[in-house]
Amino acid sequence: MVRVMLLGQGFAASVFAWGVMRLKKGLMEPYGIPLARVDFGVPLTSIDVVASVDVDAVKVGKSLYEVVRMYGLEPEPELREVTVMPGLKLESTPSFIKTRALDDNRSLADSLARLQEFIDEVKPHVIVDATTTARSSPLNVWEKVEDGVQKGTLPHPQVYAYAALERGDVAYVNLQPAHVACSPAYVERARTKRALVLGDDCATGATPLTVDILEHLAERGRRVLSVAQFNIGGNADFLSLTEPDRNVAKEETKSGSLRDILGYEPPHFIRPTGYLEPLGDKKFVAMHVQWISFGGFVDEMIVNMRINDSPALAGYMVDLVRLAYASLKAGVYGTVPEINLFYMKRPGPQGLKHKPKIIAYQDLLRYVRGIAAIDIVERVFEVSQIRVAG
Ligand SMILES: NC(=O)c1ccc[n+]([C@@H]2O[C@H](COP(=O)([O-])OP(=O)(O)OC[C@H]3O[C@@H](n4cnc5c(N)ncnc54)[C@H](O)[C@@H]3O)[C@@H](O)[C@H]2O)c1
Structure with a gap:
């Protein structure tokens, strides 16, 4: 079984925990999971959510069963077995x-030590960070990470990732x-600790569609004049993005692909634009692209969508957990560009050029065949050893 620890028991993580349990019981079809039908040795039913961490006083101390119900979903009774533990605010x-967090009344060093003890107890194979968006800067050397952790200057995802990598094998x-x-x-540290980091920022809604549309236009020799893409939603994630720093963090990961796909950067406006409570989790997405065609004629495209935001992410989480586990088992450490390029908005490692998702998908399948082959070779090897011994 793949032992999963969730950080941020929000809507996406809750739909994930709820959906995984329903998949196991055959209560729903695996729609919205890109590799649902690809067998690479880690079945959909092998995922076990064994721990959850949050800092929201409403959730900490409750079982996953109770939290999932708070989101209006009908949970399976097994979710009572996991209690949401306090994290670092x-x-x-x-x-x-x-908040109800470890660092509410304790020193940061003490709080971090408690978190690390908890990770050691839980022994997760995969830790998934689905916490609220945080702004950060890339860090080049591990000493800077350690320094930022000690001084409390790093945002929570970078501190959680530090705690995970100090343990290793995850x-x-x-x-x-x-x-x-x-x-x-982080990538270098993961390599030396036989660990893996995948990220950053999952691409579920308009972003993957936009990059594929841009690829389509580029292949046909059309010159893109402008791209406007915005989202308005009414969930807690959108509420958090009304804070300017967090919005900039999202804008950065959403806009990065234009130059890589087109070879130039047309004027663009790509960012979450607002919070509108009655829309709930089903965000409104609008896209407008205009381009020059043969003879200077200008065409344009308008796309409107309503997308259930958190379920879209939860479906990808199922794959990411399985891929992360399979990669570790195959001895792949550091990070995996083939996974990140398909699932992420700003795929690691730093400086990696974006690819259209339709092309990244083919590369991902090749990668998956590769790691599955390693597994098969190992099994054949074991069998031949037994035969030799016999
Ligand atoms: N389609 C999507 O929903 C989507 C797509 C791509 C990326 N994301 C990212 O995934 C994340 C989760 O999305 P969501 O819709 O579930 O959001 P959400 O607001 O419902 O959940 C976030 C959870 O993180 C918790 N949290 C905040 N600070 C924390 C901390 N320091 N430690 C532990 N927990 C903390 C919050 O209490 C909340 O429960 C967001 O960062 C979002 O940017 C979402």
Whole structure:
């Protein structure tokens, strides 16, 4: 079984915990999981959520069963077995969250030690960061990470990733925009600790569609004049993005692909634009692209969508957990560009050029065949050893 620890028991992590249990019981179809039908040795049913961490006083101390119900979903009784434990609020947790955190009344060093003890007890194979968006800078050397952790100047995702990598033998999947897989220090540390970091910022809604549309236009020799893409939603993630620093962090990961795909950067406006409570989790996405066609004629495209934000991410989480586990088993450490390029908005490692998702998907399948082959070779080897011994 793949032991999963969730950081940030928000809507996405809750839909994930709820959905994984339903998949195991055959209560739903695996729609929205890109590699659901690809067998690389880690079945959909092998995922076990064994721990959860949050800092929201409303959630800490409750079982996953209770938290999932808070989101209006009907949970399976097994979710009573996992209780949400307190994490680190640091300076990066949004001010609208009333916290119950390890560092509410303790020193940072003590709080961090407690978190590390908890990770040691839980022994996760994969830690998934689905916490609220935090702004960060890339970190180049591990000493800077250690220094920032000690001084309390790093945002929570970078501190959680530090705690995970100090343990080693684990995969850290960063679904949010903080620089983890795009920080050379974390990737290098993961390599030396037989660990893996995947990220950063999962691409689920308009971003992957936009990059594929741009690829389509580029292949046909059309000159893109402008790209406008915005999202308005009514969930807690959108509420947090009304804080300017967090919004900039999202804008950075959403805009990065234009130059890589087109070879130039047309004028663009790509960012979450607002919080509108009645929309709930089903965000409104609008996209406008205009381009020059043969003879200077200008065409344009308008796309409107309503997307259930958190379920979209939860489906990808199922794959990311399986891929992270399979990669570690195959002895792949550091990070995996083939995974990041398909699933992430700003794929690590730092400086990696974006690819259209339709092309990244083919590369991902090749990668998956590769790690599955390693596994098969190992099994054949074991069998031949037994035969020789016999
Ligand atoms: N489609 C999507 O929903 C989508 C797509 C890509 C990326 N993301 C990213 O995934 C993350 C989660 O999205 P969501 O919709 O579940 O958001 P959410 O607001 O519902 O959940 C975030 C959770 O993180 C918790 N949290 C905040 N600070 C924390 C800390 N310091 N330690 C532990 N927990 C903390 C919050 O209390 C909350 O429960 C966000 O960062 C978002 O940017 C979401």
